[in-house]
Amino acid sequence: MRDTISRDLLAWYDGHARVMPWRVGPKARAQGVRPNPYRVWLSEVMLQQTTVAAVTDYFNRFTARWPDVGALAAADDGDVMAQWAGLGYYARARNLLACARQVAELGGFPDDEAGLRALRGIGPYTAAAIAAIAYDHPAVVMDGNVERVMARVFAVQTPLPPAKPQLYDLATSQTPQTRAGDYAQAVMDLGATICTPRKPACGICPILHHCAARTAGIAADLPRKLAKPEKPTRTGQVWIIRRPSDGAFLLERRAEKGLLGGMLAFPSSGWDGSDVGPPAPLDFQTLGAARHTFTHFHLNLDVLASDAPCNPARGAFMPLNPADLPTLMRKAFALWGDDLPR
Numbered sequence: 001m002r003d004t005i006s007r008d009l010l011a012w013y014d015g016h017a018r019v020m021p022w023r024v025g026p027k028a029r030a031q032g033v034r035p036n037p038y039r040v041w042l043s044e045v046m047l048q049q050t051t052v053a054a055v056t057d058y059f060n061r062f063t064a065r066w067p068d069v070g071a072l073a074a075a076d077d078g079d080v081m082a083q084w085a086g087l088g089y090y091a092r093a094r095n096l097l098a099c100a101r102q103v104a105e106l107g108g109f110p111d112d113e114a115g116l117r118a119l120r121g122i123g124p125y126t127a128a129a130i131a132a133i134a135y136d137h138p139a140v141v142m143d144g145n146v147e148r149v150m151a152r153v154f155a156v157q158t159p160l161p162p163a164k165p166q167l168y169d170l171a172t173s174q175t176p177q178t179r180a181g182d183y184a185q186a187v188m189d190l191g192a193t194i195c196t197p198r199k200p201a202c203g204i205c206p207i208l209h210h211c212a213a214r215t216a217g218i219a220a221d222l223p224r225k226l227a228k229p230e231k232p233t234r235t236g237q238v239w240i241i242r243r244p245s246d247g248a249f250l251l252e253r254r255a256e257k258g259l260l261g262g263m264l265a266f267p268s269s270g271w272d273g274s275d276v277g278p279p280a281p282l283d284f285q286t287l288g289a290a291r292h293t294f295t296h297f298h299l300n301l302d303v304l305a306s307d308a309p310c311n312p313a314r315g316a317f318m319p320l321n322p323a324d325l326p327t328l329m330r331k332a333f334a335l336w337g338d339d340l341p342r
Contacts, residue, residue, distance in 0.1 A: 005153070005210050006176040006183055012206035013186035018193070020052065021059055026182055035181070037109040037134040038069045044129045045096055045121065049089050049295075052192075058087055072097070073104035078253070081262045082324040089295075090260055090326065095121025111135045133181040140172045141184040145191025150174075151223035152195060155212035159224035167223075195219075233298040236271025238290065238332045239278050240305040243317045250279060250308065252315035259294070263326045266333070267315050271299055278304070279312040287335040292328045303332045 022043035066072040084093035098120040116127035128139035241250040284304035
């Protein structure tokens with residue numbers, strides 16, 4: 001069955017592979033063009049918890065500015081964090097720099113999963129993806145798309161996350177020894193475009209005749225999932241302080257570890273475990289609440305604003321480019337209006 005499924009899936013991929021700036025398509029690979037491990041790694045890190053549509057522009061900007069791992073390794077930390085702003089999950093950007101510097105010291109990326117997993121920020125999924133896509137090793141690449149395809153093809157009724165080991169074993173049983181990189185991308189493309197979470201397009205699926213869930217009429221119900229616990233809600237304050245003389249805003253670089261680590265941000269408190277007062281004794285105007293959702297909690301952040309006639313106790317005044325701020329801080333700044341008292 002493995003050879004039949006992989007053959008049918010690869011035949012479909014040869015004609016329907018998605019075009020992405022980091023991908024070497026099947027026609028180019030057939031002509032001997034090899035994927036660049038740096039571009040594969042960078043795209044996989046960016047794609048964690050993020051969509052292809054959201055990542056594409058970031059990837060193009062990163063590779064235009066830092067075209068190889070040596071260039072990224074030599075980059076200024078603040079510049080990289082600023083370019084990452086808006087992608088979220090900012091620990092990825094810190095790990096990205098640390099990993100680039102490790103790879104530069106090694107003289108290149110390892111070509112095996114064990115060596116890749118020894119690098120900062122590279123876990124089992126990313127290591128397998130690089131090994132398969134960049135080096136064509138028969139590594140088992142498991143993301144949500146692959147889990148969904150395996151659950152449906154084999155009609156796995158055990159819910160996620162308990163089903164993960166079973167789904168991994170099934171994915172292992174289907175991974176071919178040749179064209180492993182194309183196969184890994186083919187399964188992900190199938191899950192992203194046809195075997196979608198809702199309303200899968202079973203009628204045009206290249207492996208529909210192998211799908212036990214379709215035969216049973218339960219494809220749209222799989223994979224089953226355990227109910228997620230409700231996310232708690234946190235609250236806090238953020239202070240937006242403007243210097244009237246030049247229009248600069250008070251910003252500070254957040255600690256490397258923790259939420260929004262290493263990012264430029266307005267001073268804030270309460271929501272991230274900190275408990276500090278405003279950075280200056282000013283009369284603040286309440287602008288409203290900025291609402292944001294992190295992986296493990298919802299946040300309601302009270303936005304307080306003022307002009308500053310005095311020097312603050314923390315942070316520094318600097319010109320503000322909202323694009324350099326993380327999404328949460330951009331939401332807070334969006335409440336700043338032209339009608340505020342000056």
